[in-house]
Amino acid sequence: MMDQLTNTQLWTILGPVLALQLLLMIIALVVCIRTEETRGPRWMWVLIILFGNLIGSILFFIFGRKLAS
């Protein structure tokens, strides 16, 4: 299958998914840096988001922020 697939075709398949994943990571990073207080050290969350792929960003959105109350 791979032989018939050119590089361009491969990128048209994978491109949108990778772009979306990158977008999620960037949003998580921006939120992480701009939020007032994170649960635990901020640099730890930056590392988790950068190296945790999809799971890292999800974890940050669920557990990372202190609720403003």
Add this chain to the structure above:
Amino acid sequence: MTQWFVLYCREWLELVRSYKLIWVPIVFILLGASQPITTYFLPEILASAGNLPEGTTFEFPVPTAVEVLAQTLGQFGTLGVLVVALSSMGAISGERVSGTASMILVKPVSYGAFVTSKWAAMLTLSTISFAMGYGAAWYYTMALFEAVGWREVGGSLLLFALWLGFVGTLTILFSSLLRSAAAAAFSALAVSVLLSLSASMLPNAFAWSPGNLSKLAASFVMNHTAEGLWLVVLVTFCAMAAALTASAAVLRKRPSLDAA
């Protein structure tokens, strides 16, 4: 009704502020898109994984398009359910701890409206996210495998969205019963796992159980029809109504946690 709508709009504002409106749909789309793509590239992935003797050839039965969609539903059944439960776990307990709930409930707002506005917002978020994710899966299945009719996709989408909504309703119920958000998410997940397990172990005794919903959705996309569908849907609706009533009743008894 206008009052309920104001509460509902407040829940939307909350979804925007907590960024749920952004990350939950993106996560569902990524989940939905990754399953057809991984299935499509599986032979190459295995071949490049190495440590196979030279000249090994794989003869994989290429899965049909509907099988890929059914597998995607299985993926949503684990990670999707987890995301729904975790994203709505603090719905009521969080506001009770922070005191927002008692601040709203001293105003002439009915407890039912308070709970159902949260429930409706959860339902909208989970349904929209799941529809987008399933749509992405459908798109990639069409592009990489073959076409699937919209009837099968639509029917299974509704059935599975109902299952996600049911899990979310459970989370809201436990969120009003328990103080801790994590405990609420854990209890809701445990109950949903028990329901699916009991439904698959004893299919005859639990033919009515909402735990059948994910299985029904998968069989609907494969066979265009599912047996005993309406009974399960009816029971699920009744269970959701009962859970919301119970949740409002608990809240009426203990509006804030200071007294408890």
